[in-house]
Amino acid sequence: MSKKRKGKEKAREESNSDHDSDTIDRETLEISSTARNPSGKNQYASTPSLQEIANILREYHKSNPDFRYADYIDALARDHGYKIGRTKIAGYLSQLGLSTSSRGNRMPKSEKTQIILDELAKDPLQTRGPRAIKESLNLLGHKIGRGDISDVMHDFEEEGFKKRHPRAKKKTNRTPLTAVGPDEEWSMDGHDKLNAAGFGVYGIRDKWAKKRLHYRVVPSNRYAAVVGVVFLECVKKCGGIPIQGSSDRGSEIRDAYAFQKSLREMFAPDLLDAVVPSWMFLPSPQNITVESGWRSLFYTWGVNVLEFYNSGLHGGFFEQGNIVHEQTARWIWFPVVQRSLDNFCNEQNNHRIQKQTEKLLPSGGTPNQFYSNPAKYGGKSCLIPVEEAVVDELLANCQEGHERMRYVDTAFEEIAQAAYDALEQPEITLQNAWTVFRAMIGKLEM
Known part of the structure; x- marks a missing residue:
């Protein structure tokens, strides 16, 4: 082939190469201009590393062990502003060993x-x-x-x-309830079925979320001064008061009613009592928000407390009328029953309520989720914030209530604590409370 002919073919190849390059560049430009995500960056630009949120995920899992992937995603976005996809969350939880399912449990x-x-x-x-x-x-x-x-x-x-x-079981007829959101109404009542054993229970439950806000074990739930302290403890715990309280017409509600009315006048003066009453007095059968929870509380929790308590009370080693035995038993049993009640309330507040389309109040989640994230379930928070210093001052002036909530003599508390310390402070549960009692009596009667 002549040098002239070779030169022409080389020029033709270079021309074709330039044409192909131009075509590729135009196609790339067209694709880039029509792509849904031309930059290559996904929507979760603020996705944190596992190291950044490991403790957050562990805390969510500890306090809400029934969380699903969607719950983790919502909570991280709401509480910390993180946007994380389902796949990423699943990977993080897997690496931390915080499975949302029991299927992968390889425990023997x-x-x-x-x-x-x-x-x-x-x-x-x-x-x-x-x-x-x-x-x-x-x-x-x-x-x-x-x-x-x-x-x-x-x-x-x-x-x-x-x-x-x-x-x-006999079924209880229920009346449909309606509410705007959490803290619109707190329902209050006392539970007497453990009174024979000396354990009075008083509870405050949110109407909308059905969350058990504050349940207390007291020597007697019949005193207005005691119920007033329980109400103020709940106010301090929640950071405010509801728009409205509700209860039956028992005289023990006197102080709680007075606190609710005065605090609402102080911190929500625009709410006129003549238009929106600060308190609703209901016949006992209509006070169903809190009343409807007593059956499950007693037959799931209370009967077992009585079973464990009575097994030792009549076991032959407890001496009725012996002041040391009686004070020691109360020193042990009141705190352990309160801890057991707290665990029961925590379980119930994390209990997932199945989705019910006909239900007027929220479903398809847990009372804790309804209460902490009402917007997701069609509600809005109604809490009236109250200054903590005001609540502390009111509590400090409730001497009668605090005294009536005392379950052992002040002098005996130090004696009992010393005996307990001598045993190296074993953990006390419903199952071993009487075992600890016998050991403490052995120290006290030496």
């Missing part, structure tokens, strides 16, 4: 069975079903499937299924 069957049996031992009257046991274990950090729990319960507590069958 023998270990699972023992954990389940330990939880069942807290319920000697078999009042709780597999779902309730599962929720309790979730709060303790044990992700065990409902099927595994049911199998163990059928093996060891078959009779309990018959006791809990709906046909074995």
Whole structure:
């Protein structure tokens, strides 16, 4: 081939190459201009690293063990402004060992069975079903499937299924409730079925979220001064007061009513009592927000407290009329019953309520979720903020209430604490309370 011909072909190849390059550049430009995400950056620009949010995720899991992926996403966005996708959240939780499901639990069957049996031992009257046991274990950090729990319960507590069958119980007719949002109305009432053992219970429950806000074990729930202290404790705990309180017409509501009325006049003067009453007095059957929770509280929690308490009270080592025995028993039992009640309320506040389209109040979540994130469930917060210093001053002036809530003599508290310290402060539970009692009596009677 001549040099002239080779030169022409080389020029033609270079021309074609330039044309191809121009075509590619034009196509790239066209694709870039029509792409949904030409920059290559995804929408979650503020996605934090695992190291940044590890403690946050652990805290969410600890306080809300029934959280699902959507719950983690919502909570992180609401509380910290983080935008994280489902896949990323799943990866983070997996790396931290915080599974949202019990399917991946590779715990040996023998270990699972023992954990389940330990939880069942807290319920000697078999009042709780597999779902309730599962929720309790979730709060303790044990992700065990409902099927595994049911199998163990059928093996060891078959009779309990018959006791809990709906046909074995009388059903209570319920009246539909409506409310705008959390803290619009607090429902208050006392529970007397543990009074025979000396444990009065008083509870405050939010109408909209059905959250158990503040439940207290007291020597007697019949005194207005005591109920007033319980109300102020709830105000301090929540950071404010509701638009309205509600209760039956018992005389024990006197102080709580006075506190609600005066605090609302001070911190929400635009709410006229003639238009929106600060308190609603209801017949007991209509005070159903808190009343409707007493049955489950007693037959799930209270009967077991009485079972454990009476087993030692009549066990032959407790001397009725012996002041040391009586004061020691009260020193041990009042705090342990309060802790047990707190655990019960925590379990109930984390109990997921199935979605009910016909329900006027929120469903498809837990009372804790309804209360902390009302907008997601069609509500709005109604809390009236109150200065903490004002509440502290009111509490400081409630000497009668504090004195009536005292369950042992002041002088005996130091004596009992010294005996307990000598035992190296063992953890006290409903199951071992009487064992600790006998050990403390041994120290006190030396």
